Amino acid sequence: MGTTGQFGWRHLCNSILSLLLASTAVATTSPIVDNGKVAILNGISYYVGGVPISKLEGVSENEFDAAVIPGIDIVPLTIIRTSETAFTKEILESTVSNYSALDDVFQDGFLNAIYVSYDGPGKGTLDVHSANGTFQAGINKLLLASPNVYSWNGPIVKASLRRNIPKGPYFVSAKTGDIYKAFRLYKDHQLAFTEAALSDEKGGFIPLPAVTEGAMTKSVAVPSRLYYMPTKEKPLAGLRLGVKDIFDLKGLRTSGGNRAYYDLYPDRNATGPALQRLIDMGAVIVGKMGTVQFANGDNPTADWVDFHCPFNPRGDGYQAPGGSSSGPAVGVASYDWLDVAVGSDTGGSMREPSGKQGIFGNRPSVGAVPLDNVIPLTPVLDTAGVFARAAETWSKVVFAWYQDFKSNYTYPRKLFYPSASFPPADTNAGYLLEDLVVKIEKFLGAKRTHVDVNSQWNKTHAAGTPGTLTELLNTTYAILTSVDQYRLLAEPFYVDYAAEHNGRRPFINPGPLVRWAWGQENGGAAAYDVAVKNKTIFKNWWESENGYGTTNEETCSEGIYIYPYSTGETKYRNVYFDGPTAPPMGFKDGRIASMAGTPDLVVPVGEVPYNSTISLKTEYLPVTMSFVVARNCDLMLARLIRELGEAGILKSVSTGPMMYP
Numbered sequence: 001m002g003t004t005g006q007f008g009w010r011h012l013c014n015s016i017l018s019l020l021l022a023s024t025a026v027a028t029t030s031p032i033v034d035n036g037k038v039a040i041l042n043g044i045s046y047y048v049g050g051v052p053i054s055k056l057e058g059v060s061e062n063e064f065d066a067a068v069i070p071g072i073d074i075v076p077l078t079i080i081r082t083s084e085t086a087f088t089k090e091i092l093e094s095t096v097s098n099y100s101a102l103d104d105v106f107q108d109g110f111l112n113a114i115y116v117s118y119d120g121p122g123k124g125t126l127d128v129h130s131a132n133g134t135f136q137a138g139i140n141k142l143l144l145a146s147p148n149v150y151s152w153n154g155p156i157v158k159a160s161l162r163r164n165i166p167k168g169p170y171f172v173s174a175k176t177g178d179i180y181k182a183f184r185l186y187k188d189h190q191l192a193f194t195e196a197a198l199s200d201e202k203g204g205f206i207p208l209p210a211v212t213e214g215a216m217t218k219s220v221a222v223p224s225r226l227y228y229m230p231t232k233e234k235p236l237a238g239l240r241l242g243v244k245d246i247f248d249l250k251g252l253r254t255s256g257g258n259r260a261y262y263d264l265y266p267d268r269n270a271t272g273p274a275l276q277r278l279i280d281m282g283a284v285i286v287g288k289m290g291t292v293q294f295a296n297g298d299n300p301t302a303d304w305v306d307f308h309c310p311f312n313p314r315g316d317g318y319q320a321p322g323g324s325s326s327g328p329a330v331g332v333a334s335y336d337w338l339d340v341a342v343g344s345d346t347g348g349s350m351r352e353p354s355g356k357q358g359i360f361g362n363r364p365s366v367g368a369v370p371l372d373n374v375i376p377l378t379p380v381l382d383t384a385g386v387f388a389r390a391a392e393t394w395s396k397v398v399f400a401w402y403q404d405f406k407s408n409y410t411y412p413r414k415l416f417y418p419s420a421s422f423p424p425a426d427t428n429a430g431y432l433l434e435d436l437v438v439k440i441e442k443f444l445g446a447k448r449t450h451v452d453v454n455s456q457w458n459k460t461h462a463a464g465t466p467g468t469l470t471e472l473l474n475t476t477y478a479i480l481t482s483v484d485q486y487r488l489l490a491e492p493f494y495v496d497y498a499a500e501h502n503g504r505r506p507f508i509n510p511g512p513l514v515r516w517a518w519g520q521e522n523g524g525a526a527a528y529d530v531a532v533k534n535k536t537i538f539k540n541w542w543e544s545e546n547g548y549g550t551t552n553e554e555t556c557s558e559g560i561y562i563y564p565y566s567t568g569e570t571k572y573r574n575v576y577f578d579g580p581t582a583p584p585m586g587f588k589d590g591r592i593a594s595m596a597g598t599p600d601l602v603v604p605v606g607e608v609p610y611n612s613t614i615s616l617k618t619e620y621l622p623v624t625m626s627f628v629v630a631r632n633c634d635l636m637l638a639r640l641i642r643e644l645g646e647a648g649i650l651k652s653v654s655t656g657p658m659m660y661p
C-alpha cells in the first residue's frame with residue numbers, strides 16, 4: 001500500500017496505528033473523572049485535554065469512522081481558517097507547510113481530518129483535488145468544511161463549530177464531536193519544573209495529569225503556537241511562560257521548594273496580580289519551576305535536601321545553576337519550547353542564574369509589579385523579573401508587565417565603569433566585556449567614566465554615617481531578609497504545620513534554617529529597624545549628586561552603571577561546600593540595585609573555555625554583564641536593550657551546552 005504523495009498512505013496509516021492511547025484518569029472521588037489521555041502520534045506524545053473547548057456539529061459517528069480506528073474515540077484534526085474565496089490544493093499545501101514551520105505542536109499526523117472554515121465574505125469554493133489527485137489521496141481520510149463553502153469537489157462533509165476556535169491542530173472525539181486542544185508533551189530532562197500546569201479554561205489551573213517516560217523527569221504540555229496571534233491588547237499572546245514556584249497560581253499548590261509546605265497548604269484560590277497581568281496580556285503558563293528553598297541561597301550538592309537542584313545546561317552540564325530562581329533560568333537556557341520564565345530577585349536571585357546560564361534576566365525597580373500571593377523574603381527588597389534568550393523577547397515582556405513607567409526618553413550619555421570590577425582585558429572574559437563596552441560607548445555616543453563606589457562613598461558620605469560602605473551595609477541585607485522571612489513565613493508555617501501534625505516541626509533545608517536563626521540571634525526586630533534606616537541612607541546617597549543613580553528629565557537616568565556579572569568561572573555541582581552558617585554579608589556591585597531599589601539587568605556577552613573535570617573536554621561557560629539605571633527607568637532600559645539587540649550588539653543565545661554554538 002502507499003502512494004508517493006507528499007503525505008503518503010503509509011505515513012498516514014503509521015500515524016493512526018501509533019495513536020496509542022493511555023488513559024490517565026485518576027479516580028479521586030466517585031464518580032470517576034476523565035482526566036484526559038496521552039496520545040502518541042508518529043512517535044510524539046500529546047496530552048488530549050480533559051476540557052473540551054468547542055464541538056464539531058453535523059458530523060455523524062459513522063462519518064468519523066473513516067478517520068478513527070475502531071475502539072479509539074480520538075481523531076487528530078487540523079482546523080484551517082481561510083478567507084480565500086477559492087481554496088485550492090496549492091493553498092492547502094502552502095498552509096500546511098507554514099503550520100509546520102511555525103509550530104512545534106503541529107505535524108502531518110493532524111491532517112488525518114481537516115476542517116476548512118471559510119471566514120471570507122459571501123460563499124467560497126473548496127477544491128483541493130489536483131488533476132492527478134495526489135493531494136487528496138495523501139492527506140486525509142476526512143475533509144470537513146463550514147456551511148458557507150458552497151461548492152466542492154469530492155467527498156466533503158459539511159460541518160460547523162459550536163464555538164469559533166483558532167486555526168491549528170486539535171483532537172476531536174468521534175463519539176461526541178468534542179474538540180480538545182492539542183498539547184505536545186516535552187520532557188523536563190533538566191528538572192527545571194516542580195509541577196507542570198494546564199489551564200482549566202476557567203481562569204485557573206490544574207496540575208498536568210500526564211507523564212511520559214524518563215528518569216525523575218516530568219512532562220510539560222505546551223499548546224500549539226497556531227492558536228495565538230499577538231494584538232495590541234494581548235502583546236504576549238501564546239508566549240509560553242514558566243513560573244518560579246513561589247508565585248501562587250489559582251488551582252495549584254505552591255511549594256517554595258519545601259515538601260512540607262507543599263503538602264500542608266491546599267490549592268491556592270487566587271493567582272497573584274503580577275502573574276495575572278501576564279496572563280491577561282496573553283502569556284500561556286505551562287508550569288511551576290524550581291526555586292532554592294523559600295528563595296534563599298542553597299548550593300546544589302549539600303543544601304538542596306528537599307528538592308533536587310535543576311541542571312544548568314551550559315558547559316559540562318554539572319555546573320551550579322545559581323539561585324534562587326534556578327528552575328526558570330535553567331528552563332529558558334535548556335528548552336526551545338519555553339519562551340520566557342518569571343522569577344524573583346531580592347539580593348541576586350534573578351541575576352545570578354542569568355549569569356550562570358548566560359541569558360537575559362532582570363530585577364526591576366522595587367514596586368514595579370505588586371507581589372501579593374508570592375512567598376516573601378522581604379517586602380523591602382523583593383522584586384519579580386523575567387528571563388529570556390533574546391533582547392527583543394525580554395523587552396517585550398518588560399513593556400507589557402511594568403506598566404507604571406515611561407519609556408519616552410533619550411538615552412543616557414554617561415557610562416559609569418567600575419574599573420576594579422572588570423577582569424583584565426587580556427583575559428578571555430575581559431576581552432569579551434571590553435569589546436561590548438566599546439560598542440555601547442559608540443552606540444550611546446559616550447565615553448566611560450571610571451568610578452569606584454567605595455571610594456566615592458568614602459569621599460562624599462554624609463556626616464554621622466560610617467566611613468565605609470561595608471560598615472554601613474555589611475549586615476543590612478542579612479537582617480532584612482532573615483527577620484522578615486522568619487516573621488512572614490516561618491512563624492505562621494510552624495504554627496500551621498504543628499496544628500496539623502501533632503506539634504511537630506516541618507523539615508527546613510539547612511540554608512533557610514540557619515538564616516532565620518541568625519536573624520533572631522543578631523537583633524531580630526530591633527536590628528531590622530536599623531537595617532531599614534541603613535538601606536535608606538544608601539539609597540538616598542546613590543540618588544544624590546554624589547551617587548550614580550541620579551534621575552534626569554531627558555534621559556530618565558543620568559547614567560548607566562555597568563559591571564561584569566559572570567566571567568565563566570566554574571562552580572561544580574559535585575564539589576562539597578561547607579555548610580551554611582549565616583546569610584550573605586558585605587557590599588559588592590550586585591548589592592547596589594537591591595539597596596537602592598533600582599533596575600539591574602544581566603545580559604549575555606559571550607562564553608569562555610575551561611577544561612572540564614567531568615567531560616575531560618574543553619567546554620564553555622557564560623560571560624555576562626549588568627546594567628544598573630536609576631530607579632523607575634526600567635522601560636528606558638528595556639528600549640535600549642531592544643535597540644542594542646536590533647543593532648546586533650546584544651545577541652540572542654541558544655539553548656543547550658553553548659550560548660553561541
Ligand SMILES: *[C@@H]1O[C@H](CO)[C@@H](O)[C@H](O)[C@H]1NC(C)=O
Binds near residue numbers: 091092094095098
Ligand atoms: C505561507 O507563508 C508565506 C510566507 O510568509 C506566505 O507568503 C503565504 O501566503 C503563506 N501561505 C498561506 C496559505 O497563508
Ligand SMILES: *[C@@H]1O[C@H](CO)[C@@H](O)[C@H](O)[C@H]1NC(C)=O
Binds near residue numbers: 130135
Ligand atoms: C500532479 O501532482 C504533482 C504533485 O503535487 C504536481 O507537481 C503536478 O503538477 C500535478 N500535475 C497536474 C497535471 O496537475
Ligand SMILES: *[C@@H]1O[C@H](CO)[C@@H](O)[C@H](O)[C@H]1NC(C)=O
Binds near residue numbers: 269270
Ligand atoms: C482565599 O483563601 C483565603 C484564605 O486562605 C481567604 O482569606 C480568601 O478570602 C480566599 N479568597 C477567595 C477569592 O476565595
Ligand SMILES: *[C@@H]1O[C@H](CO)[C@@H](O)[C@H](O)[C@H]1NC(C)=O
Binds near residue numbers: 408409
Ligand atoms: C516623546 O518625547 C518627545 C519629546 O521629548 C516628543 O516629541 C514625542 O512626541 C514623544 N513621543 C511619544 C510617543 O510620546
Ligand SMILES: *[C@@H]1O[C@H](CO)[C@@H](O)[C@H](O)[C@H]1NC(C)=O
Binds near residue numbers: 458466
Ligand atoms: C575613608 O575610609 C577610611 C577607612 O577605610 C577611614 O579611615 C576614613 O576616615 C574614611 N574617610 C572618610 C572621609 O570617612
Ligand SMILES: *[C@@H]1O[C@H](CO)[C@@H](O)[C@H](O)[C@H]1NC(C)=O
Binds near residue numbers: 474475586
Ligand atoms: C560582617 O558581619 C559579620 C557578622 O556580624 C562579621 O562576622 C564580619 O566580620 C563583618 N564583616 C565586615 C567586613 O565587617
Ligand SMILES: *[C@@H]1O[C@H](CO)[C@@H](O)[C@H](O)[C@H]1NC(C)=O
Binds near residue numbers: 475
Ligand atoms: C547600620 O549601620 C551602622 C553604622 O552606622 C552599623 O554599625 C550597623 O551594623 C548597621 N546595621 C545594619 C543592620 O545594617
Ligand SMILES: *[C@@H]1O[C@H](CO)[C@@H](O)[C@H](O)[C@H]1NC(C)=O
Binds near residue numbers: 611
Ligand atoms: C586545558 O588543558 C590544556 C592541557 O593541560 C591546556 O593547554 C589548556 O590551556 C587548558 N585550557 C583551559 C581553557 O584552561
